[in-house]
Amino acid sequence: MERTLSSEIGAHQGGRVRLCGWLHHQRRLGQVSFLLVRDRAGIAQVVVTDEATRAEADRLVAETVVEVCGVVEASDQAPAGFEIHQPSVSVIAAPADTPPFELRRRKLPAQLPTLLDHAAVALRHPQRRAVAALAAASAHGFRASLDELGFTEVHTPKVVAAATEGGANVFPVDWFGRQAFLAQSPQFYKQTMVGVFERVYEVAPVFRAEPHNTARHLAQYLSMDAEMGFIADHTEVMAVLDRVLAGMLSAIGERARPALELLELELPTVPERIPVVEFRHAQHLIEEATGEPVVGEPDLSPAHERWLGDWARNHHGSDFVYVVGYPMAKRPFYTHPSPADPAASNSFDLLFRGLELVTGGQRLHRYEDYLAALGGAELDPYRGYLEAFRYGMPPHGGFAIGLERWVARLTDAVNVREVALFPRDMQRLVP
């Protein structure tokens, strides 16, 4: 008999089905036992009244992989209104042990380190699985939105010869006896590929050797990068980002509806125009409101970002807010200055509910500007990258979204490790 998924049994009311999955939970009452069987689509309730079958079921531990054949009946008490009656239950695979925590609880009854240590089991919990489904739908939405806008997907090296981009936080790799490094971002490569496809994206892991364990940093995370040519300035990049955010949210709505419902989440909407605030104006607002002397500081602190998040919600009804015009001093060397004020940049951060989610902006595109920006630096490590500009490159810009940070913010997770499948940090290299 064909297998039926838990979500589809309603279509077979009165008929026999074959259900396969994990024994999520069982309850024995006086005359009846209830088995909950979990499969990839959800959970189905199985009602056992036959005493021999009940006795057999009693011997099954949680997470036993079972096959249940039985008749579908409507029931007000069952998930989605249907349950399985007159079942035969057979074991497909018996666990060697009882799980380290009870997956049947609405919230997993263990602390984060324990859950991460036992990821193979913890991720089976419906809530954790739902979070992973949001991540999958988000990545799909990112790609689909950019596909529609004429972007091409690229795949670039994750091991590079020199730590050319972001200073000290790199992981050394022993590359056939030579020292190399894990890539901190695909920045140089995606810019190079603008010379080829004009519009490119990449969804791939990046690696940051952050020497502190914060709740919002991972040593490996999934970077969703986009870069586009023939722009007037960074505002065209922001317009594409608006579309991408809307596309990610609509992909979640279409592809992860059950996950949203299970997590009881309300998705934010991307307003017609996401509010934009100038960096210096933002500092004035914060200084006025808090009395703290922040005007003149070169960057915003996490507390300031939270303040701006609240401000955007209260004054503009938006979960999102752009901060533009960051001082050049705090942006990477390839950042394009603002034509109106060379100390300010054509760059932006997008805050989502008070947390920096996206960084982006316009990049330099003239070869001589790169030579000037790199100043006295040894040019050899940059040679492959500089060729892109040496041989003609249009004005361009782009952005990067951290997938885990996005999902953490969507689900209001306290720690970004809650939403990564197998997070990596200073301490954590397993599982």
Next chain:
Amino acid sequence: MERTLSSEIGAHQGGRVRLCGWLHHQRRLGQVSFLLVRDRAGIAQVVVTDEATRAEADRLVAETVVEVCGVVEASDQAPAGFEIHQPSVSVIAAPADTPPFELRRRKLPAQLPTLLDHAAVALRHPQRRAVAALAAASAHGFRASLDELGFTEVHTPKVVAAATEGGANVFPVDWFGRQAFLAQSPQFYKQTMVGVFERVYEVAPVFRAEPHNTARHLAQYLSMDAEMGFIADHTEVMAVLDRVLAGMLSAIGERARPALELLELELPTVPERIPVVEFRHAQHLIEEATGEPVVGEPDLSPAHERWLGDWARNHHGSDFVYVVGYPMAKRPFYTHPSPADPAASNSFDLLFRGLELVTGGQRLHRYEDYLAALGGAELDPYRGYLEAFRYGMPPHGGFAIGLERWVARLTDAVNVREVALFPRDMQRLVP
């Protein structure tokens, strides 16, 4: 004025358009100059008769980023039947130098090492760009086919604590002072995630420290991995792979048609049933045909694979052939043996035009089978992985496709480096 892409000028016949792109080539005749302008959609021809504009154009080197405004006219000589007349030409960005080779040639006039050294420019060549477009479309087709079959995308660690999977060919990473390794595959993680989503896939880089420079190995390549639960045996995995291959080919047809035409490629078709040959039967066939004593060898050599590729083409009209039932001795420890013959495995290779493209099969799923398979090995490095089986796992299996190898075979590339954007090997860490 809005920008018009080269592929769309025909829709504006008789009207003015603004075209942006790179100066691909220019030819000066007695009374007229022709400029070819390349953008992400193709190449447009610009006809210049005005002497002042011709003189200006003469000063432009190849790869100058230009803006051309002019009137669209039909022409039998122009690409796609239209060209731009009465143009004004302005420079958006001037190159600092002449490219190291002429991109206008039908074939790039340089050897592979030179092309790879100058990837930023070489990838702009229409043929190389077309190959990259095939790769992008293939990855899309892989994901779309599996999405349709209820698979969920996952993202797993690329740095692992121990070289548990494939022996010696691993890259050591310095992880905050501890030794770690680049992941050779997502195998352990995708199996673990079968316990969560039943059906998962990942498209991500993997790393193999192959100590020799062959034409078919890269030290980093893109692995397209799938894994699925609740199977009877490996043949169900093969049925999914058939669908995925067909989906990849149809995505190329839909999304990369211009690339196919430019490369003058004919796509293979996936036959209703891809021919399947038993490993031992294959050896008999080869021995009979070649006189070589191959029966009893534990594996097929590349030459034998080529022979089988020809055999499949000649006897079954198929570019694809499955070899099944490889000896357990040559397959990884997690391979499921054949119930009929414990020395043979429920595994397969898929040869595409005589080259191994995909490896897959059914995996062990019982905890005690893993303990036995790992024999006397230190179990601690496997603990996180083994938890998946310890707490109930269904029969499952999967496969992995190397994207670059797939594209190389499609395009008949002699060396897999021809189809990677920025290949990595023993010698090559830049660009």
